[in-house]
Amino acid sequence: MDNFKGFGMMIGKLKKSPKTIVFTEGTDPRILEAASRLLASNFLTPILVGSEEEVMAAAEEYGFNIRGGRIIDPENFDRIDEMIEMFCELRKSKGVTPEQAREFLKQGNYFGTMLVKMGIADALLGGATYSTADTVRPALQLIKTRPGHTIVSSCFILVRPSATGENEVLAMGDCAINLKPSEDELVEIAATTAECGTHFGIEPKVAFLSYSTLGSGKGEDVDKVRNAAAKAKAAYPELPIEGELQFDAAVSPRVARTKCPGNPVAGQANVFVFPDINAGNIGYKIAQRLGNFEAYGPILMGLNAPINDLSRGCNAEEVYSMAIITAALVEEKEA
Numbered sequence: 001m002d003n004f005k006g007f008g009m010m011i012g013k014l015k016k017s018p019k020t021i022v023f024t025e026g027t028d029p030r031i032l033e034a035a036s037r038l039l040a041s042n043f044l045t046p047i048l049v050g051s052e053e054e055v056m057a058a059a060e061e062y063g064f065n066i067r068g069g070r071i072i073d074p075e076n077f078d079r080i081d082e083m084i085e086m087f088c089e090l091r092k093s094k095g096v097t098p099e100q101a102r103e104f105l106k107q108g109n110y111f112g113t114m115l116v117k118m119g120i121a122d123a124l125l126g127g128a129t130y131s132t133a134d135t136v137r138p139a140l141q142l143i144k145t146r147p148g149h150t151i152v153s154s155c156f157i158l159v160r161p162s163a164t165g166e167n168e169v170l171a172m173g174d175c176a177i178n179l180k181p182s183e184d185e186l187v188e189i190a191a192t193t194a195e196c197g198t199h200f201g202i203e204p205k206v207a208f209l210s211y212s213t214l215g216s217g218k219g220e221d222v223d224k225v226r227n228a229a230a231k232a233k234a235a236y237p238e239l240p241i242e243g244e245l246q247f248d249a250a251v252s253p254r255v256a257r258t259k260c261p262g263n264p265v266a267g268q269a270n271v272f273v274f275p276d277i278n279a280g281n282i283g284y285k286i287a288q289r290l291g292n293f294e295a296y297g298p299i300l301m302g303l304n305a306p307i308n309d310l311s312r313g314c315n316a317e318e319v320y321s322m323a324i325i326t327a328a329l330v331e332e333k334e335a
């Protein structure tokens with residue numbers, strides 16, 4: 001990850017303006033390892049959610065030094081009344097009572113999200129043990145979408161060394177949040193995935209993926225992807241966009257020469273828009289597990305605060321990198 005384009009700059013930004021990040025799963029060994037590395041570096045301070053006794057015992061058991069880090073126990077938090085009141089206000093359209101809020105806030109995912117909402121933490125990373133749905137739902141309910149966005153979606157950044165010595169870096173969306181995006185949602189996903197890619201040095205060439213290449217296959221799903229690509233081209237004329245494309249036509253210059261010769265995106269795409277979450281989630285995991293790519297994400301796009309998810313299959317290195325990415329994007333979004 002050290003030679004990841006943009007990663008050094010992210011660390012540089014955090015060094016100039018250190019942040020705090022809350023980890024909702026304070027006793028997980030991968031979180032503890034990442035937290036101990038962050039504590040040694042001084043630019044991103046971890047806040048671990050959990051009982052002090054349990055977090056310290058886990059740190060000792062796994063052999064990680066988390067001295068200097070903050071532990072906040074939802075069961076013993078001095079500002080819990082204020083948090084409950086804010087929670088009820090945020091969920092008043094759903095009629096949430098203080099008793100119900102108190103129950104929600106016993107859970108690290110809701111509690112951690114409120115720490116960000118209250119400004120006690122700058123950013124949040126969860127999902128080492130929570131499912132994506134359980135990590136993201138509190139954010140969708142309490143933080144909501146950023147102005148100018150209609151949905152929260154997600155982007156994965158995939159990185160692997162290439163023969164030229166430069167890393168190959170790809171962006172994929174939406175592999176984690178929206179189950180069956182509409183045409184307009186696919187347009188928004190394309191724009192946010194391309195934007196996310198630019199933070200990692202990608203000059204976006206966007207492929208809307210399908211089982212058909214420019215009319216070679218027929219079906220409602222093909223029509224949806226083709227229409228979405230046409231809408232995206234109209235909405236973002238400055239972005240190179242093509243669709244519908246099969247994955248091979250999108251990435252392989254040789255296949256592109258056969259399937260759609262002369263096309264400016266085919267064969268060179270580096271931003272991939274999947275038609276639905278089935279294709280996206282399966283697709284990124286194939287790249288990660290069989291294609292030797294490191295996968296960073298899901299990075300939530302369109303959310304009104306820097307909160308990100310992890311795959312439960314993550315390792316400590318990915319937690320560390322995702323923490324830095326999450327906190328660094330605070331500054332970029334606010335700038």
Ligand SMILES: CC(C)(COP(=O)(O)OP(=O)(O)OC[C@H]1O[C@@H](n2cnc3c(N)ncnc32)[C@H](O)[C@@H]1OP(=O)(O)O)[C@@H](O)C(=O)NCCC(=O)NCCS
Pocket residue numbers: 132133134136137140141145150151152153175176177178179281298
């Ligand atoms: C994201 C997800 C959890 C939301 O669904 P849900 O928990 O059933 O929640 P609901 O549909 O009731 O929505 C809860 C709130 O989130 C909002 N919401 C749901 N999806 C949203 C989206 N994509 N963008 C913005 N807001 C969204 C709803 O408007 C609702 O707000 P409200 O409570 O203030 O009215 C669901 O779409 C999901 O499970 N996605 C797939 C996650 C997954 O399994 N990924 C694979 C592994 S990465």
Ligand SMILES: CC(=O)OP(=O)(O)O
Pocket residue numbers: 127130131132175176281297298310311312313
């Ligand atoms: C992003 C993702 O697929 O998460 P998980 O592996 O935890 O389901």
